[in-house]
Amino acid sequence: MAFGLFKRVTSLEACFVPSIQAVSSCIFLMLFLIQVDAQIRYSIPEEMRKGSLIGNVAQDLGLDIKRLRSGRARIVTGENVQYAELKTDKGTLVVNERIDREQLCGDVTPCSFIFEILLENPMELHPVTIEVLDVNDNAPTFQSKQLDFEISELATVGSTFDLEAASDADVGMNGLQNYILTKNSHFDLKQSVRPDGSKQIQMFLQNALDREKRSHIDLKLVAVDGGSPQRSGTVNINIIVLDANDNAPVFNQSIYKSSVTENSPKGTHVVTVNASDADSGAYGQVTYSFSKSNAPISDFFEINKITGAIFVSNKIDFEKDKKIEFRVEGKDQGGLTNTCKVEIDIIDVNDNAPVINVMSFTSPVSEDAPVGTTIGIVNVKDLDSGENGQVRCSVKENSPVEIKSNVRNYYAMVTNAPLDREILPEFNITIIATDSGKPPLKVTKTLNLKIFDVNDNPPVFSRFLYSATLTENNSPGFSVLSVVAKDPDENQNARVSYILEECAIGGSPVSGYISVNSENGVISAARSFDYEQTKEFVCVIKAQDGGSPPLSSNVTVKILVQDQNDNAPQVLYPVQTGGSLVAEMVPRSADVGYLVTKVVAVDVDSGQNAWLSYKLQKAADRALFEVGSQNGEIRTIRQVTDKDAVKQRLTVIVEDNGQPSRSATVIVNVAVADSFPEVLSEFTDFTHDKEYNDNLTFYLVLALAVVSFLFITCVVVIISVKIYRWRQSRILYHSNLPVIPYYPPRYSDTLGTGTLPHVYNYDTCRTTDSRKSDIKYMQPISQSLLDVGGNDSEAQQIEKQFAGSNMSTLLLQSGS
Numbered sequence: 098m099a100f101g102l103f104k105r106v107t108s109l110e111a112c113f114v115p116s117i118q119a120v121s122s123c124i125f126l127m128l129f130l131i132q133v134d135a136q137i138r139y140s141i142p143e144e145m146r147k148g149s150l151i152g153n154v155a156q157d158l159g160l161d162i163k164r165l166r167s168g169r170a171r172i173v174t175g176e177n178v179q180y181a182e183l184k185t186d187k188g189t190l191v192v193n194e195r196i197d198r199e200q201l202c203g204d205v206t207p208c209s210f211i212f213e214i215l216l217e218n219p220m221e222l223h224p225v226t227i228e229v230l231d232v233n234d235n236a237p238t239f240q241s242k243q244l245d246f247e248i249s250e251l252a253t254v255g256s257t258f259d260l261e262a263a264s265d266a267d268v269g270m271n272g273l274q275n276y277i278l279t280k281n282s283h284f285d286l287k288q289s290v291r292p293d294g295s296k297q298i299q300m301f302l303q304n305a306l307d308r309e310k311r312s313h314i315d316l317k318l319v320a321v322d323g324g325s326p327q328r329s330g331t332v333n334i335n336i337i338v339l340d341a342n343d344n345a346p347v348f349n350q351s352i353y354k355s356s357v358t359e360n361s362p363k364g365t366h367v368v369t370v371n372a373s374d375a376d377s378g379a380y381g382q383v384t385y386s387f388s389k390s391n392a393p394i395s396d397f398f399e400i401n402k403i404t405g406a407i408f409v410s411n412k413i414d415f416e417k418d419k420k421i422e423f424r425v426e427g428k429d430q431g432g433l434t435n436t437c438k439v440e441i442d443i444i445d446v447n448d449n450a451p452v453i454n455v456m457s458f459t460s461p462v463s464e465d466a467p468v469g470t471t472i473g474i475v476n477v478k479d480l481d482s483g484e485n486g487q488v489r490c491s492v493k494e495n496s497p498v499e500i501k502s503n504v505r506n507y508y509a510m511v512t513n514a515p516l517d518r519e520i521l522p523e524f525n526i527t528i529i530a531t532d533s534g535k536p537p538l539k540v541t542k543t544l545n546l547k548i549f550d551v552n553d554n555p556p557v558f559s560r561f562l563y564s565a566t567l568t569e570n571n572s573p574g575f576s577v578l579s580v581v582a583k584d585p586d587e588n589q590n591a592r593v594s595y596i597l598e599e600c601a602i603g604g605s606p607v608s609g610y611i612s613v614n615s616e617n618g619v620i621s622a623a624r625s626f627d628y629e630q631t632k633e634f635v636c637v638i639k640a641q642d643g644g645s646p647p648l649s650s651n652v653t654v655k656i657l658v659q660d661q662n663d664n665a666p667q668v669l670y671p672v673q674t675g676g677s678l679v680a681e682m683v684p685r686s687a688d689v690g691y692l693v694t695k696v697v698a699v700d701v702d703s704g705q706n707a708w709l710s711y712k713l714q715k716a717a718d719r720a721l722f723e724v725g726s727q728n729g730e731i732r733t734i735r736q737v738t739d740k741d742a743v744k745q746r747l748t749v750i751v752e753d754n755g756q757p758s759r760s761a762t763v764i765v766n767v768a769v770a771d772s773f774p775e776v777l778s779e780f781t782d783f784t785h786d787k788e789y790n791d792n793l794t795f796y797l798v799l800a801l802a803v804v805s806f807l808f809i810t811c812v813v814v815i816i817s818v819k820i821y822r823w824r825q826s827r828i829l830y831h832s833n834l835p836v837i838p839y840y841p842p843r844y845s846d847t848l849g850t851g852t853l854p855h856v857y858n859y860d861t862c863r864t865t866d867s868r869k870s871d872i873k874y875m876q877p878i879s880q881s882l883l884d885v886g887g888n889d890s891e892a893q894q895i896e897k898q899f900a901g902s903n904m905s906t907l908l909l910q911s912g913s
Contacts, residue, residue: 138209139190140228143198148191151181151227154214155188158223162188168216173456173476180210181227190225198229199266206231206268215456215507220474222504233271233324237263239332240389244318246300246334247432249342250308256345257287257299259426259436262390263320263330274323279316284336286318292351293422293438300334308338342431344375346383353425356442359415363408367398370405370437372427379430388424388436397421398441407439415445416480447485447534452478453542456507461547464518472498472546473510477530485534493527498546500528518548519585552590552644556582558652563638565620568659569628577611580618580652582640592643593618598651602634611656613638620654628660629701662706662755668763670697680744680766685737693722696729696763698751708754714762715748722767724749731765743770 139152155162164170165185172183182193202208209228215221241261248258265273276298278286283306287299298318314336321329348370355368374381385405387394397418399410405425413421421441428434458473479486490508492500497514510526526546531539558580565578584591595618600607610631613620618638634656641649671681671694681694700707711729716722721741723734731747745767752760 136224136226138226138228140230141192141196142230143196143232144234145192145196147193147195151190151192153187153189154183154223154225158214160188162186164216168218168221169457170214170216172212173215174212176210176212179212181212181225183214196229198231198268199235201229204266204268208268215474217457217471217474220471220504220507220509222507231268231271233267233322233326233328235266235271236328237265237273237320237322237330239263239318239320239330241332243333243335245337247337247339248302248306249339249431249433250306251341251343252302252306253343254302254305256343257301259434260286260298260300260318260334261332261388262296262298263332264390265320265322265330267322267324270322271324272322273320275321277319277321279319281314281316283314284316291438306338312338314338337432339432342376342380342429342433344380344429345433346372346374346427346429346435348372348427348435348437350437352438352440354440354442356444357409357413358444359413359446360448361409361413363410365409367407367409367441368439369407370400370425370427370439372405372435372437374429374433376429376431380433382430383427384429386426386428388426390424394421394423398423400425413443415443415482416449419443419445445482445485447481447532447536447538449480449485450538450540451488451530451532452480453528453530453540454478455542455544458510458544460545461523461549462512462516463549463551464516465551465553466512466516468512468515470512471509472512473544475508475510475528475542476506477508478506479532481532481534485532487533488530489533490528490530493529493541496524496526497521498526516548518550518587519554521548522587523547550587550590552586552642552646552648554585554590555648555650556584556593556640556642557650558582558640560652562653562655564655564657566657566659567622567626569626569661570663571622571625573622573624575622577620577622577656578654580613580620580638580640580654582618582650582652584642586642586644590642590644593640594643596639596641598637598639600636602636603631607634607636610634611636620656626658628658628703629664631658633657660703660706662702662753662757662759664701664706665759666698666700666709666751666753666761668696668698668751668761670695671763671765673763680768681731682768682770683733683737683745685739685741685769685771687733687737689733689735691733691737693731693733693767694765696724696731696749696751696765698729698761698763700753700759702753702755706753706755710752710754712750712752713747714750715746717742717745717747721745722747731767737769741769743768745769 137152137154137157141149141151154160155165162185165183165188170183170185172179172181178194180192180194180196181190183190198208201210207228208231209226211224211226214223214225216223239261244261246258248256260276263273263276265271273296276286276288278284278300283302283304284300285303287301289297289299291297316334316336317331318334319329319331321327349372350370353368353370357365357367370385372383372385374383384402385400386402387398387400395410397409397411397413398407398421400407405427407425420443422438424436424438426434426436454476456474456476460472462470462472475490477488477490479488488506490500490502492498492510497512497516498510499513500508501511502508508528510528524546526544528542528544529539530541531537559582563578563580567575567577580595582593582595584593594615595613596615597608597611597613602610608623610623610626611620612623618640620638636654636656637651638654639649639651641647683691683693696711698709698711700709709729710726711724712726713719713722713724718741721733721735721737722731722745724731724747729749729751731749747765747767749763749765750760751763752758
């Protein structure tokens with residue numbers, strides 16, 4: 098029947114009365130209730146075979162088999178030998194080692210040993226007492242093989258002689274029960290009980306001795322026990338008959354009592370016994386010795402044969418013997434003896450330090466374990482008694498673990514603060530046990546607790562923003578920079594992988610621009626960059642650890658593309674064509690500093706790679722013209738004279754400021770003349786000197802054909818439009834709708850040519866480094882630019898056609 102947390106058994110009638118032939122097979126089971134925890138008591142006979150059943154603890158404690166397994170039920174005992182074994186799968190106790198009651202308890206009865214069954218989560222402690230019943234497996238034995246007596250023939254009838262008592266390791270009915278003396282005509286046995294409860298065996302004289310008739314008597318003393326089958330032991334008694342000693346020694350006390358402190362040094366006086374003999378002479382001299390029935394006493398004490406003083410002869414341990422009792426024999430020279438009892442109490446001293454036994458210890462412990470987690474259980478014992486055996490247990494300071502006790506002598510180690518492996522990956526727990534003796538004894542035990550890592554820290558980059566510069570025209574796979582993220586976790590939780598986050602750069606995925614090594618974070622270019630197309634871009638790198646679930650963090654990476662001088666300057670003006678000749682006209686009346694033209698060039702590079710400078714590389718007359726190094730303006734450096742040639746050819750080189758620098762060359766043709774026919778006559782020969790003069794006629798014919806085609810097409814289109822509008826007006830007229838005449842814008846200003854008049858031409862000349870821009874307005878057509886054709890008649894016709902108009906540049910096509 099179960100009550101609350103404890104199990105109480107009021108009676109057990111499972112025992113049976115064994116027969117004499119089957120005592121060893123009887124098992125008595127008894128259960129008792131104590132107030133603290135459920136306590137079980139079993140009775141078993143000694144010498145049971147290993148594996149024999151003791152009892153079903155699960156049933157007797159009211160515990161489920163699953164509880165025994167989940168609670169890691171086990172037997173805890175401070176003894177070296179574990180006599181019982183717990184079968185957690187069946188919930189039974191079985192014999193684990195041979196149990197010898199005599200070896201275990203000696204002559205103490207009843208004989209039992211105690212252990213505890215410990216369960217965890219929650220912690221429970223159930224004491225178990227096993228009573229070992231005696232089996233008649235030991236026969237009575239005598240210490241001596243032969244007892245020698247010297248008895249005077251004058252010994253009176255009824256004189257008694259103490260005999261050595263036999264010892265039987267068994268107890269109860271199996272112990273020593275009776276003595277039998279072989280039949281003879283002089284002696285018989287007398288058995289009595291001493292005040293301390295022990296048996297006194299004496300041989301008394303029934304008939305007077307006569308040495309002259311019989312000087313030597315041999316007897317046998319048989320000791321028998323009450324077991325079944327009965328066992329016995331025998332000792333020979335050798336009696337030598339002497340003359341004239343008829344008084345035995347007499348002690349002045351029947352019991353001597355004293356005390357001695359354990360661990361007393363050798364030679365410490367304990368007590369002195371004294372006996373007197375009424376005889377005189379040699380028969381009155383008494384000598385002292387320990388009774389042979391207490392032979393092991395000589396291992397602790399020694400006695401002065403003459404004075405009867407008893408001294409310590411060896412170390413005495415209170416934890417083994419709390420009280421020592423033995424008998425001292427006084428014997429005179431005539432062979433008469435008497436005995437007295439000596440009782441010595443052992444006084445305990447604090448000579449045993451506490452002992453710490455670790456019952457369970459869990460290491461490593463997860464760092465996310467909640468506060469109050471039990472990491473181990475220890476048992477602390479002290480073999481001393483009283484205050485010397487009272488123990489206090491604590492944990493050394495600066496430790497996130499504390500000691501709690503809710504069961505006698507058992508302490509649980511629980512955490513009292515959160516654990517963080519990154520701050521403290523492992524630490525030592527020092528348990529201190531101190532008893533209450535004077536002086537107190539202390540013992541320590543150190544346990545190393547390791548903290549198991551949990552993925553609670555994301556990778557952290559060393560910077561908030563990474564930036565790098567990459568020179569354009571790099572080779573694919575070039576390493577740009579490395580990003581580094583550290584994770585304070587360990588093992589797999591600290592293994593960082595680098596991932597390029599998807600995003601678009603100019604409509605293209607970022608993976609087409611760069612790649613990142615997932616192992617070391619090295620960012621490499623996925624292609625060759627062109628500064629003129631991509632000057633910079635921003636991407637995001639994610640660092641992710643290998644935990645479960647993984648943790649991650651991001652960092653922004655900015656990559657700047659650095660310009661290289663990989664583009665030569667490009668000349669925008671004057672335009673260099675293969676089928677025409679461009680010339681700038683300079684009147685002979687031009688003053689010093691006259692602006693002839695301006696070379697305009699650009700460089701798509703940036704920075705100093707786009708800083709342009711202009712040089713006059715080649716000229717027919719270097720003393721007449723100069724080029725501005727920064728703005729590209731071609732000006733006269735002296736007054737133009739009549740001696741200067743009409744046609745002037747200038748070669749201008751444009752260089753950038755890169756390393757190495759790049760350049761472009763432009764040819765500028767200048768006509769020095771005041772009239773158009775003069776220019777034509779000179780440039781006719783000039784143009785025929787060129788390598789492309791043979792193609793001018795072809796280009797002129799082609800141009801005339803194209804113009805004629807365009808003219809005819811325009812006429813057809815205009816006529817078609819006129820007819821269409823006329824028909825529309827007729828339809829509107831017949832429909833009686835109001836007719837609104839429609840005029841195309843500025844058709845009335847076409848002057849019959851079909852094109853708008855070009856009255857003015859605006860010529861804009863700019864350079865990237867010029868501080869000003871020059872705009873020329875309303876320059877006469879015939880004074881700016883001439884393109885000389887193949888013959889004079891054609892030039893005259895062109896001159897007549899454009900007479901009276903103002904232009905800045907004239908381009909003429911001429912054939913061979």
